[in-house]
Amino acid sequence: MSPNAPTLLDFDPADPIALTQALIRCPSVTPMEGGALALLAAVLSAEGFNVERPIFSEPGMPDIENLYARIGNEGPVLVIAGHTDVVPPGDVVAWTRDPFAAEIVDGVLYGRGACDMKGGLAAMVAAAIRYRRENPDAPGSIAFLVTGDEEGPAVNGTVKLLTWADQRGERFDHCLLGEPTNPATMSDMIKIGRRGSLTGKLTVQGVQGHVGYPHLAQNPIRGMVRLLAGLEATPLDAGTEHFDPSNLEVTTLDVGNPATNVIPSQARAVFNVRFNDLWTPETLAAEIERRLREAAGNTVRYEITFEPTNAVAFLTQPGPFVALVADAVEAETGKRPALSTTGGTSDARFIKNYCPVVEYGVVGQTMHQIDERVATADLKTLERITRRLLTTYFATPLQS
Numbered sequence: 001m002s003p004n005a006p007t008l009l010d011f012d013p014a015d016p017i018a019l020t021q022a023l024i025r026c027p028s029v030t031p032m033e034g035g036a037l038a039l040l041a042a043v044l045s046a047e048g049f050n051v052e053r054p055i056f057s058e059p060g061m062p063d064i065e066n067l068y069a070r071i072g073n074e075g076p077v078l079v080i081a082g083h084t085d086v087v088p089p090g091d092v093v094a095w096t097r098d099p100f101a102a103e104i105v106d107g108v109l110y111g112r113g114a115c116d117m118k119g120g121l122a123a124m125v126a127a128a129i130r131y132r133r134e135n136p137d138a139p140g141s142i143a144f145l146v147t148g149d150e151e152g153p154a155v156n157g158t159v160k161l162l163t164w165a166d167q168r169g170e171r172f173d174h175c176l177l178g179e180p181t182n183p184a185t186m187s188d189m190i191k192i193g194r195r196g197s198l199t200g201k202l203t204v205q206g207v208q209g210h211v212g213y214p215h216l217a218q219n220p221i222r223g224m225v226r227l228l229a230g231l232e233a234t235p236l237d238a239g240t241e242h243f244d245p246s247n248l249e250v251t252t253l254d255v256g257n258p259a260t261n262v263i264p265s266q267a268r269a270v271f272n273v274r275f276n277d278l279w280t281p282e283t284l285a286a287e288i289e290r291r292l293r294e295a296a297g298n299t300v301r302y303e304i305t306f307e308p309t310n311a312v313a314f315l316t317q318p319g320p321f322v323a324l325v326a327d328a329v330e331a332e333t334g335k336r337p338a339l340s341t342t343g344g345t346s347d348a349r350f351i352k353n354y355c356p357v358v359e360y361g362v363v364g365q366t367m368h369q370i371d372e373r374v375a376t377a378d379l380k381t382l383e384r385i386t387r388r389l390l391t392t393y394f395a396t397p398l399q400s
């Protein structure tokens with residue numbers, strides 16, 4: 001455990017605020033464990049969970065520590081997923097509070113990971129602890145699947161942890177992932193899916209030459225403009241019931257030509273598509289290639305490559321489990337949350353291969369920012385919502 005992580009005796013882990021503070025004080029910037037998983041392991045095993053700490057490796061990458069914990073021997077199994085790693089604090093001097101001190105000022109808890117996602121994870125751990133203390137003979141099982149590699153390459157994290165658990169015979173009925181899903185208040189948003197992501201790299205080949213003698217050269221910028229216009233000419237789709245329209249953004253356009261009197265030889269562009277459930281990476285790549293062929297005609301010489309992607313679009317169909325989470329949020333906040341698929345990708349895209357997954361957590365406004373913070377009242381609300389969900393989930397068996 002890191003020297004500044006408090007010992008177990010300092011606080012009650014059923015207190016979501018104290019547990020969040022303790023986790024933030026563990027400087028677990030990816031790939032460092034920072035004491036965060038050790039703290040969770042100690043807390044959960046003291047409450048009767050069986051805790052495992054598998055370490056995963058990959059050549060050329062740092063080893064990553066992970067955590068799997070479970071209480072109960074029978075189904076249904078509700079798994080709560082999350083990560084303890086955080087992005088670097090950035091310019092520490094720009095922070096108004098020490099990013100790893102977890103200070104509370106006027107009901108706001110400051111620190112790296114406060115909302116993404118030590119706060120969410122701590123509130124859910126606190127809820128599970130209190131639920132099991134109050135219901136020691138509760139049916140079913142609660143599991144925690146926690147990685148230290150979500151903000152990094154995500155190679156030695158959730159994907160391997162899921163395989164590891166599967167090989168040991170662990171089966172999950174439903175998953176709650178505690179990423180920060182709310183834009184402004186705790187009643188805003190549950191995520192029931194995520195868009196996919198595909199990155200393409202486009203190169204147009206020309207012939208370098210003197211701008212005064214263009215007939216001896218061929219300007220690749222002209223071709224690139226045509227290709228990009230062709231890519232964006234018509235929308236990819238109009239969206240679906242639960243998804244916004246797919247969107248293509250050109251993220252960079254480079255020629256690298258410092259001279260004003262030289263026609264460059266090559267132009268390069270990179271674009272990223274966030275796509276909905278009408279597409280797979282393969283069908284989308286085929287459509288992009290078709291548009292490029294059409295725009296290029298016989299005159300533009302180009303090459304397109306796609307980066308490998310494991311970010312497919314997925315949807316957890318609104319059903320009893322989604323309703324149960326929404327009910328718990330509504331009961332504790334007074335407002336029914338929207339069911340959304342907006343934003344970036346998350347580890348839910350891996351978990352969905354094993355069981356239905358719903359994402360819900362604290363307000364994410366300041367994630368990855370200077371002065372990342374969370375309202376302590378929101379941590380308490382999330383603890384209550386999670387405990388209510390556990391209570392109803394294990395009271396009546398659910399069909400997924």
Ligand SMILES: [Zn+2]
Nearest residue numbers: 116117150179
């Ligand atoms: Zn996160």
